[in-house]
Amino acid sequence: MRSLLFNRMAFAVFISLCSSYSFANEEINAPFQLQNVYQAKESSVKRCLVSHGDEGEVAMAACNKQPDAGGLYVLVKGADEYYTIRPVNNSEQCLRTFAGEQTVKMDHCAENRNTAANYSSMRYWKLIKIDGVYNLENKYKSDIGSIYSCFSVPVSGDNVGVGECVISGGSVDYNNMRLWRLIN
Helix, strand or coil: CHHHHHHHHHHHHHHHHHHHHHHHHHHHHCCEEEEEHHHHHHCCCCEEEEEECCCCEEEEEECCCCHHHCCCEEEEECCCCEEEEEECCCCCEEEEECCCCCCEEEEECCCCCCCCCCCHHHHCEEEEEECCEEEEEEHHHHHCCCCEEEEECCCCCCCCEEEECCCCCCCCCCHHHHEEEEEC
8 A cells, every 4th residue: 555655656746847847848948038137127118138230239128029029039959958049030040158258149050160269158058047037157158167157237228248147246236137037
């Protein structure tokens, strides 16, 4: 009898783990908007990441679920627990960082072999789930030991970039500046 009860409990735990795992994958595989938690709290207009322009600029702007508006993205599984973040309207582009800069832009997903210090890891992001929102950590920046490895926004303005993954303690540095919602 005990063996049967244990087997039923183990099966229930297994089903529960499988259900939550598939939900997590479903959640991040669907097209989404990337909304910064700090800006959502501080602004009356819901603001999301938008890619625009021929130079791959990305900035915060009013959320818009239209694929041609440049604010709808998908995650493509990369190395290990890392993903590339690609706009729905241009699957050849990826959100990436650059060596020696805190800049983030959309650029070709394929490495350009003619450019020094252009690694695929500059395009890989780890999504670290924290209370239903995500911290996006760049693989390249993390691998080189940079303190500026998490996707974030400043206190004001439309710019985005990579910043510190932890609060530095300044009066204008809030944890939610580096936290993001994936909104379907």
